[in-house]
Amino acid sequence: MEFGLSEEQTLLQDSVSRFLKDNVTLDAVREVAAGDTSDANIWRGLADLGIAGLIIPEAQGGVGLGMLEAVVVSEALGYHIAPSPFISSAIVAPTVLLAAGHTDKLGDIAAGNLRVGVAFSEAIGARLDAGVHISDDALTGKLLFAFDAHADAYLVNGPNREIFWVDASTTGLTRRSLTTIDKTRTICELQFNKADAVPISEDAEVMQAGIDAGRMVQAADSLGAAQAMLDQAVAYAMQRKQFNRVIASFQAVKHLCAEMASQLEPCRSLVWYGGHALSEQTADARLTVCHANAHLSEVAQFVAKTSTEVHGGMGFTDLVGLHYWFKRIGANRQLLGSPEAVREEAARLQNLID
Amino acid sequence: MDLSYGPTFDAFREEVRTFIATHKDQQPKHGAGPKSEEARSWQATLIKNGYHSRTIPKAYGGFGAEPDIIKSRIIAEEFSAAQMNTGFSGQGISMLTPVLLEMGTESQKQQFIEKTIHGDIIWCQGYSEPGAGSDLASLTTKAELDGDEWVINGQKIWTSTAHISDWIFCLVRTEPEAPKHQGISFLLFKMDTPGIEVRPLVDMTGSANFNEVFFTDVRVPKDQIVGQRGQGWQVANAILGHERGSLAPPDAAMTRLNGVIRLMREETVAGERVIDNPIFRDRLLKLQGRVLAMQYNDMRLLSAKINKQTDTQLAGMVVKLIGTELRHEIECLGIDVMGEIGISYEDNPYLRGNGSWQYQYMYFLGLIIGGGTSQIQKNIISERGLGMPKEPKIATVGA
Numbered sequence: 205m206e207f208g209l210s211e212e213q214t215l216l217q218d219s220v221s222r223f224l225k226d227n228v229t230l231d232a233v234r235e236v237a238a239g240d241t242s243d244a245n246i247w248r249g250l251a252d253l254g255i256a257g258l259i260i261p262e263a264q265g266g267v268g269l270g271m272l273e274a275v276v277v278s279e280a281l282g283y284h285i286a287p288s289p290f291i292s293s294a295i296v297a298p299t300v301l302l303a304a305g306h307t308d309k310l311g312d313i314a315a316g317n318l319r320v321g322v323a324f325s326e327a328i329g330a331r332l333d334a335g336v337h338i339s340d341d342a343l344t345g346k347l348l349f350a351f352d353a354h355a356d357a358y359l360v361n362g363p364n365r366e367i368f369w370v371d372a373s374t375t376g377l378t379r380r381s382l383t384t385i386d387k388t389r390t391i392c393e394l395q396f397n398k399a400d401a402v403p404i405s406e407d408a409e410v411m412q413a414g415i416d417a418g419r420m421v422q423a424a425d426s427l428g429a430a431q432a433m434l435d436q437a438v439a440y441a442m443q444r445k446q447f448n449r450v451i452a453s454f455q456a457v458k459h460l461c462a463e464m465a466s467q468l469e470p471c472r473s474l475v476w477y478g479g480h481a482l483s484e485q486t487a488d489a490r491l492t493v494c495h496a497n498a499h500l501s502e503v504a505q506f507v508a509k510t511s512t513e514v515h516g517g518m519g520f521t522d523l524v525g526l527h528y529w530f531k532r533i534g535a536n537r538q539l540l541g542s543p544e545a546v547r548e549e550a551a552r553l554q555n556l557i558d
Numbered sequence: 559m560d561l562s563y564g565p566t567f568d569a570f571r572e573e574v575r576t577f578i579a580t581h582k583d584q585q586p587k588h589g590a591g592p593k594s595e596e597a598r599s600w601q602a603t604l605i606k607n608g609y610h611s612r613t614i615p616k617a618y619g620g621f622g623a624e625p626d627i628i629k630s631r632i633i634a635e636e637f638s639a640a641q642m643n644t645g646f647s648g649q650g651i652s653m654l655t656p657v658l659l660e661m662g663t664e665s666q667k668q669q670f671i672e673k674t675i676h677g678d679i680i681w682c683q684g685y686s687e688p689g690a691g692s693d694l695a696s697l698t699t700k701a702e703l704d705g706d707e708w709v710i711n712g713q714k715i716w717t718s719t720a721h722i723s724d725w726i727f728c729l730v731r732t733e734p735e736a737p738k739h740q741g742i743s744f745l746l747f748k749m750d751t752p753g754i755e756v757r758p759l760v761d762m763t764g765s766a767n768f769n770e771v772f773f774t775d776v777r778v779p780k781d782q783i784v785g786q787r788g789q790g791w792q793v794a795n796a797i798l799g800h801e802r803g804s805l806a807p808p809d810a811a812m813t814r815l816n817g818v819i820r821l822m823r824e825e826t827v828a829g830e831r832v833i834d835n836p837i838f839r840d841r842l843l844k845l846q847g848r849v850l851a852m853q854y855n856d857m858r859l860l861s862a863k864i865n866k867q868t869d870t871q872l873a874g875m876v877v878k879l880i881g882t883e884l885r886h887e888i889e890c891l892g893i894d895v896m897g898e899i900g901i902s903y904e905d906n907p908y909l910r911g912n913g914s915w916q917y918q919y920m921y922f923l924g925l926i927i928g929g930g931t932s933q934i935q936k937n938i939i940s941e942r943g944l945g946m947p948k949e950p951k952i953a954t955v956g957a
């Protein structure tokens with residue numbers, strides 16, 4: 205029996221972390237956030253490490269690893285709040301395309317030459333009457349809060365949870381960037397006016413598989429981001445002095461840090477198991493994904509608030525940059541389903557709702 | 559990630575199941591006291607077959623098996639699944655026996671271990687005092703040497719089972735001049751020694767789960783000491799860690815949570831089942847997520863024990879803090895689900911689950927405080943887990 209990461213999985217996390225530490229510094233994040241540069245170089249570097257094709261089979265040009273490896277990588281990406289289309293292009297899109305049996309684009313995705321965004325929000329909970337309808341084999345309507353404003357193509361939710369492929373350059377598709385609190389990732393609105401779309405799947409299970417995979421790595425992203433915030437809180441408290449002592453020696457501050465650590469540490473096991481369960485398609489996989497996602501939303505939110513408080517006034521400023529982590533966690537909480545919505549799904553999976 | 563115990567353990571699991579199937583009717587009846595013949599004979603059967611005191615050497619009355627974490631886990635799993643009586647527990651078995659095995663003299667091992675695990679000697683633990691709770695090392699119950707005897711004066715509190723115990727293992731101050739951690743000794747003595755008075759301490763549940771124990775010129779033979787004079791703190795700390803995590807096992811939390819689900823399906827408010835109320839349902843699901851995290855945390859700890867990994871120190875430290883708070887909230891939801899019915903207690907005809915929801919709700923508040931309060935746990939987690947400094951000492955205390 206072995207519950208934990210294998211040597212290979214630890215090495216994978218280490219190598220991704222090393223790349224991120226060198227290439228995704230806070231200054232680099234600021235440049236992307238300010239719009240001075242895109243995340244293209246970072247994604248190129250990650251793709252060269254195999255991350256774009258992490259879960260794509262070797263036969264299709266990928267690395268052929270599973271969802272446990274995906275959460276391990278995602279945790280590192282969250283820790284460094286790496287700007288990248290990892291969730292959409294490396295996880296949700298390949299999961300959907302593989303489940304639907306559309307393998308022709310996977311090689312380009314794996315190579316990092318094709319970025320695929322995802323517009324599934326309306327399948328989870330439509331806002332503002334967003335949605336598309338089909339007429340003359342083309343899509344009309346709008347989809348909100350789609351992943352990745354720089355994608356080359358999108359997988360989009362149809363009127364009945366079908367999935368379509370739409371090239372970003374398709375006539376009749378207008379893309380509008382939506383500014384959010386989280387500037388480490390790009391979100392957009394897709395407006396369709398008789399835009400050509402290629403059917404990918406009519407099976408609601410295919411979309412669900414994509415959403416599950418996305419939620420799982422999103423939970424891992426929040427885990428990593430929250431761990432980074434905890435580490436920064438402890439480090440700051442160890443050097444900040446007031447009343448002639450480091451504030452880390454005050455019980456009030458220590459207890460805040462202990463509360464963060466004790467809520468966060470068990471999350472690591474839940475996230476690992478969720479990745480494992482998805483890889484192995486265990487009977488409790490979907491339920492575990494829902495719980496991991498919703499629970500990490502709650503714990504990471506607590507850590508985000510508490511770590512900021514430990515930093516005192518500095519935590520509230522732009523100077524230390526802590527807010528980038530705070531906002532990444534805030535965005536993760538809402539995208540792919542708010543914790544309340546995800547818990548309702550968990551209830552439904554257990555037949556707790558008639 | 560490999561969650562199976564492997565095929566080599568399947569045979570062992572079969573063996574345990576066979577034992578359970580063939581011995582189920584020999585279990586003592588519910589409520590059979592620890593001194594009853596049926597409880598004692600069941601205990602002997604468990605030890606003889608390796609289902610209690612499994613790794614205690616045969617020379618001291620145990621089963622004498624090599625320690626095997628997975629086998630112990632399989633036994634616990636199968637006994638729990640079959641709701642099988644697991645034999646005697648208590649502080650003599652869980653706390654003192656490991657101490658004696660590690661630090662006792664040969665004659666102490668011979669004298670006490672076999673009788674303890676067979677239930678011939680029931681022990682209580684004399685640690686906490688009215689003035690020494692979280693700061694246990696400041697205890698003031700004193701023992702002075704007079705010829706060949708210790709003379710003990712002072713008071714202990716929170717002493718579970720003192721009223722039915724035959725012996726006590728007790729921390730006393732023997733070197734009043736030494737620094738507080740170096741002036742304590744670990745003594746063993748009989749509870750019927752003249753000068754001992756036990757008063758039951760009724761707690762908020764209405765039960766007397768604890769006692770106060772008073773010592774007035776209690777005379778104890780000099781050699782009834784474990785370790786050297788002044789080493790009592792180290793002796794006690796060798797095992798205090800054993801107690802904490804076991805106060806809040808996540809599997810038990812999940813069992814209670816499933817009880818809440820049953821309750822929510824059965825109870826109705828104005829004709830509507832509580833499970834159909836989205837507010838209660840969300841509370842339930844939130845708790846379920848938290849329990850799941852603790853279950854996988856537990857699995858990680860088990861795996862670390864089996865594979866001798868050392869990166870789970872923090873994961874282990876949080877179990878008592880999170881587990882007891884979590885359990886308190888689960889019991890609270892059980893009560894809230896019932897509303898007014900939830901305040902029923904004792905002989906109320908509308909009582910649910912034998913009154914266990916209110917009882918456990920209060921009992922777990924006791925566990926949040928006992929065994930190292932939540933605040934002490936947070937000190938431990940921040941200091942030993944996160945490397946934060948201790949609070950500086952104030953030079954003059956109570957001056």
